[in-house]
Amino acid sequence: MRLRNDPEAHEKLKIFDNYIQNPFEYRGKWHAYFGNNNPIHMEIGSGKGKFIITLAQQNPQINYIAFEKVPTVLLKLVRKIPDGGLKNLAVISEDAKKLCEIFEDGEIDKIYLNFSDPWPKYRHTKRRLTAKPFLNIYERVLKDNSLIEFKTDNRPFFDFSLEELKDSKFIIERFTYDLYNSDLLEGNIATEYEERFHGLGTPINKVIVRLNKK
Numbered sequence: 001m002r003l004r005n006d007p008e009a010h011e012k013l014k015i016f017d018n019y020i021q022n023p024f025e026y027r028g029k030w031h032a033y034f035g036n037n038n039p040i041h042m043e044i045g046s047g048k049g050k051f052i053i054t055l056a057q058q059n060p061q062i063n064y065i066a067f068e069k070v071p072t073v074l075l076k077l078v079r080k081i082p083d084g085g086l087k088n089l090a091v092i093s094e095d096a097k098k099l100c101e102i103f104e105d106g107e108i109d110k111i112y113l114n115f116s117d118p119w120p121k122y123r124h125t126k127r128r129l130t131a132k133p134f135l136n137i138y139e140r141v142l143k144d145n146s147l148i149e150f151k152t153d154n155r156p157f158f159d160f161s162l163e164e165l166k167d168s169k170f171i172i173e174r175f176t177y178d179l180y181n182s183d184l185l186e187g188n189i190a191t192e193y194e195e196r197f198h199g200l201g202t203p204i205n206k207v208i209v210r211l212n213k214k
């Protein structure tokens with residue numbers, strides 16, 4: 001279901017405490033922003049936010065960043081944040097292409113990619129969030145030895161992603177073509193898209209990779 005674009009979404013976001021109006025000014029200062037040295041985990045393409053908000057509620061000792069390029073979608077996310085806010089959640093409306101302008105090298109401890117847009121046409125390959133140019137960006141903003149967790153219902157996109165990963169500094173630790181019949185299911189938080197596709201009986205693919213910068 002596509003959301004109708006709200007041309008004022010960007011303006012409306014400004015009243016929410018968790019929303020970062022100018023994330024570029026915090027480059028290299030994200031720990032200062034959160035006021036602690038806790039690890040920083042980020043979901044890229046957070047959509048309406050069920051996943052990242054649940055994680056932030058469950059793990060106050062971790063800082064979370066919801067990174068989503070469409071302000072109209074992000075508005076749905078911030079409106080779900082419970083009253084009183086979540087001090088460990090920051091919300092950014094930007095394109096993942098700009099991650100290196102917003103985060104210093106090694107500033108992020110973990111990345112989640114959940115049901116990223118598969119961009120099935122060949123000419124759109126570079127837009128896929130697991131395409132090599134994006135892996136190169138993640139390699140920079142992530143600390144060495146940290147993890148990316150990626151889930152998708154789309155098998156061709158998953159296979160493409162495994163191929164891109166083979167030729168990268170990310171080592172595949174675990175993967176499954178059927179999350180709901182796998183031991184990777186333990187502790188799983190279903191996203192909005194996941195609920196829909198799992199509900200339709202589509203197998204969910206998941207891979208966990210670890211960065212090895214050497």
Ligand SMILES: C[S@@+](CC[C@H](N)C(=O)[O-])C[C@H]1O[C@@H](n2cnc3c(N)ncnc32)[C@H](O)[C@@H]1O
Nearest residue numbers: 045046047068069070095096114115191192193
């Ligand atoms: C298919 S939705 C999945 C949303 C959510 N993760 C879920 O599983 O329910 C993909 C989301 O990624 C966002 N997105 C796509 N490309 C992006 C990019 N380059 N940077 C940031 N967000 C992006 C889209 O706007 C969309 O909200």
